[in-house]
Amino acid sequence: MATILAVLIDGIIYASWLFVIAAGLTMIYGVMRILNMAHGSLYALGAYAAASLAGTWLARGYPPLGSYAMLVLAAILVGLVVGPAIERGLLRFTYGRDEVVLVLVTYALFLILEDLVKLVWGVESYFVSEPYGLLGNVDIGPLSYPVYSGALVLVAAAAGLGLHLAIRRTRYGKLLTAVIHDREVSAALGIDVNRVFLVTFTLGTMLAAVGGALTAPTVSVVPGMGVEVIVLAFAVVVIGGLGSVGGAALGAIIVGLVRSASVHFLPEVELFSIYLVMALVLAFRPRGLFVAAEARKI
Amino acid sequence: MRPSTWCRLILSSALSLALAAAAPARAQAPAAAPPFKIGVVTFLSGAAAGPFGVPARNAAEVVAEALNGGKVPAPYAQKGLGGRPIELVFVDEAGGPVVQVTEFRNLVQKQNVDAVIGYISSGDCLAIAPVAEELKKLTLFFDCGTPRIFEDASYRYVFRTAPHATLDSVAAALYVTEVKPKLKKIAGINQNYAWGQDSWNDFEAAMKALRPDVKVTTSQMPKLFAGQYGAEISALMSGSPEVIHSSFWDGDLDAFVLQASPRGLFKKSTALLSAGETAMFKLSGQIPDGTIIGARGPNGVFAPDSELNRWFRAAYNDRYTLWPVYPSYRMAQALLGLKSAYEKAQAGGAAPDQERIVTALEGLTYESPAGTVKMAIGKGHQAVQEAAYGTAKHVGGKLTIVNVKRYPADKVLPPEGVKSADWIKSSLKPVK
Numbered sequence: 001m002a003t004i005l006a007v008l009i010d011g012i013i014y015a016s017w018l019f020v021i022a023a024g025l026t027m028i029y030g031v032m033r034i035l036n037m038a039h040g041s042l043y044a045l046g047a048y049a050a051a052s053l054a055g056t057w058l059a060r061g062y063p064p065l066g067s068y069a070m071l072v073l074a075a076i077l078v079g080l081v082v083g084p085a086i087e088r089g090l091l092r093f094t095y096g097r098d099e100v101v102l103v104l105v106t107y108a109l110f111l112i113l114e115d116l117v118k119l120v121w122g123v124e125s126y127f128v129s130e131p132y133g134l135l136g137n138v139d140i141g142p143l144s145y146p147v148y149s150g151a152l153v154l155v156a157a158a159a160g161l162g163l164h165l166a167i168r169r170t171r172y173g174k175l176l177t178a179v180i181h182d183r184e185v186s187a188a189l190g191i192d193v194n195r196v197f198l199v200t201f202t203l204g205t206m207l208a209a210v211g212g213a214l215t216a217p218t219v220s221v222v223p224g225m226g227v228e229v230i231v232l233a234f235a236v237v238v239i240g241g242l243g244s245v246g247g248a249a250l251g252a253i254i255v256g257l258v259r260s261a262s263v264h265f266l267p268e269v270e271l272f273s274i275y276l277v278m279a280l281v282l283a284f285r286p287r288g289l290f291v292a293a294e295a296r297k298i
Numbered sequence: 299m300r301p302s303t304w305c306r307l308i309l310s311s312a313l314s315l316a317l318a319a320a321a322p323a324r325a326q327a328p329a330a331a332p333p334f335k336i337g338v339v340t341f342l343s344g345a346a347a348g349p350f351g352v353p354a355r356n357a358a359e360v361v362a363e364a365l366n367g368g369k370v371p372a373p374y375a376q377k378g379l380g381g382r383p384i385e386l387v388f389v390d391e392a393g394g395p396v397v398q399v400t401e402f403r404n405l406v407q408k409q410n411v412d413a414v415i416g417y418i419s420s421g422d423c424l425a426i427a428p429v430a431e432e433l434k435k436l437t438l439f440f441d442c443g444t445p446r447i448f449e450d451a452s453y454r455y456v457f458r459t460a461p462h463a464t465l466d467s468v469a470a471a472l473y474v475t476e477v478k479p480k481l482k483k484i485a486g487i488n489q490n491y492a493w494g495q496d497s498w499n500d501f502e503a504a505m506k507a508l509r510p511d512v513k514v515t516t517s518q519m520p521k522l523f524a525g526q527y528g529a530e531i532s533a534l535m536s537g538s539p540e541v542i543h544s545s546f547w548d549g550d551l552d553a554f555v556l557q558a559s560p561r562g563l564f565k566k567s568t569a570l571l572s573a574g575e576t577a578m579f580k581l582s583g584q585i586p587d588g589t590i591i592g593a594r595g596p597n598g599v600f601a602p603d604s605e606l607n608r609w610f611r612a613a614y615n616d617r618y619t620l621w622p623v624y625p626s627y628r629m630a631q632a633l634l635g636l637k638s639a640y641e642k643a644q645a646g647g648a649a650p651d652q653e654r655i656v657t658a659l660e661g662l663t664y665e666s667p668a669g670t671v672k673m674a675i676g677k678g679h680q681a682v683q684e685a686a687y688g689t690a691k692h693v694g695g696k697l698t699i700v701n702v703k704r705y706p707a708d709k710v711l712p713p714e715g716v717k718s719a720d721w722i723k724s725s726l727k728p729v730k
């Protein structure tokens with residue numbers, strides 16, 4: 001029983017972490033039809049910015065609780081600076097091209113950003129571990145979990161719910177849905193598609209950066225940290241269905257629980273458990289769980 | 299003319315110009331002592347760069363420069379390699395075995411290096427060894443751990459100047475049995491690839507041989523560079539083992555310690571970090587007293603107090619304001635092994651060819667900052683050294699190592715011609 005509880009808790013924490021990263025990826029794809037290979041780099045940028053900002057904050061001896069504000073600020077800054085820069089400076093020249101071309105463009109962007117990170121921060125590792133333990137622990141049976149992990153779950157839930165409400169209940173969400181369904185007709189009806197794209201990409205970038213910033217206290221921030229994440233995030237969004245935020249949530253929960261169960265019961269299969277689930281889902285629903293079959297357009 | 303044709307024309311003319319410029323330069327080089335060109339392959343990017351690859355590269359630079367300047371203490375006072383200056387060509391080890399095989403061919407066939415020193419990842423070593431043999435190029439592995447290289451094959455041109463992973467695991471088991479005489483339960487968390495699997499298999503086998511009644515609560519095998527270990531830490535905690543064995547290294551080690559320490563894992567169980575030395579200073583706040591730390595041989599804090607070691611630490615610290623960690627020691631060890639072999643082959647005569655250097659290196663005994671190195675097993679191609687483990691203790695806010703125990707090479711490594719797995723089963727006897 002205690003093990004089942006541990007599987008659930010570990011699974012949900014892991015799922016929350018995955019969801020924050022995958023939500024931005026799937027949103028950008030849903031609206032802009034861009035499979036953003038550079039999403040992992042945006043996550044890494046968030047982590048680096050968080051390590052630098054929160055690290056400086058703590059090194060100056062300011063109140064440690066403020067380091068949480070620094071983590072969030074870092075993510076917002078990365079979103080507001082890097083998001084528009086990439087969208088206006090690069091992506092807008094590629095709209096309307098084939099999706100495969102965009103994969104290549106964002107792959108190039110990924111390589112550029114990886115090197116940019118090394119130029120700015122070097123190859124040493126950065127640490128900003130204080131925020132992880134600062135809020136204390138909660139003991140559940142023989143196990144002890146940091147409150148920080150609970151906060152991560154809340155952030156993920158808030159992000160998911162916020163996105164859901166924003167898309168379904170606001171005027172802007174309706175414009176967004178229109179653009180998703182038909183870019184050209186929306187433009188003809190007077191929707192500023194370019195602005196929708198700019199906002200979407202900035203928001204997606206910010207979500208990736210939030211993921212990175214909140215991960216920074218639990219790892220050493222090193223070059224290449226975004227690469228591992230992008231593979232996992234792709235698995236999550238593919239399981240859920242590309243472009244669906246609800247699908248990303250379900251995908252993250254499935255991946256989180258499967259991984260956690262395999263760690264507790266069958267550690268030998270952990271390595272491929274996630275991809276086994278992905279293969280199974282795709283075998284029965286080739287477009288993912290949440291995407292309805294679509295008539296082919298000629 | 300189309301733009302692409304223009305581009306091609308400009309490129310090709312630039313290329314021919316460059317070639318024309320390069321040719322006379324080569325002809326004018328002094329014929330007396332051409333540099334000995336060494337390809338040095340370590341991680342310069344990716345998660346392994348900061349804690350491993352860069353300290354190794356730094357050591358290569360410090361040692362090669364000091365050797366060229368004749369500044370290294372005896373027996374290495376002669377300049378360069380027997381008077382020939384050393385030239386280093388650095389290559390990034392990132393990208394996996396397929397990329398590395400290409401890079402290796404590039405080093406040998408295009409850059410014409412005289413020898414290659416490199417490889418931190420066991421996967422890369424396993425892939426490079428047969429290629430080095432095929433290309434007949436003297437190759438010294440300086441760090442990678444897997445025992446399989448010389449146990450499953452034999453090579454003429456491939457050497458490893460550091461002991462393999464069996465030393466780390468067997469010495470860990472010996473240390474644990476000594477300091478925890480009432481041990482009942484152990485667990486492990488190791489990376490799911492050659493190094494992690496070999497480390498755990500050897501440690502588990504050694505523990506079972508030394509203490510047949512010890513139970514394994516769980517053996518976690520997360521993916522390399524997984525980064526998030528929440529579930530693994532829960533699984534480790536719920537079994538309440540007394541000792542947790544981990545051969546984690548690089549950013550994974552940092553992340554594991556950063557995530558496990560706040561959750562109190564290290565208070566309930568003693569962590570044994572067989573490669574912990576690389577992280578012990580930067581994570582000194584997270585590593586609690588009692589953690590068992592290894593440095594993969596007598597490196598770093600375990601190195602002997604010799605003139606060579608004092609020089610190495612000072613020279614490294616002067617240049618990088620950091621202390622050398624075990625990958626740095628192992629890189630220095632590889633370069634000094636090559637120098638010893640070169641000068642033995644030369645023995646007062648003319649510059650030796652590769653065949654004579656290879657023959658000289660086989661079975662060689664030489665000194666390194668980490669003490670005496672003997673190329674004793676793997677038909678003279680695999681180094682053996684003593685092993686050392688110690689326990690972390692904070693003294694005045696600084697992390698130090700106490701209760702250091704050393705094990706001679708023949709107690710932690712199999713003799714010539716015996717496979718590690720068989721040797722562990724046959725030679726380690728239960729302790730009372």
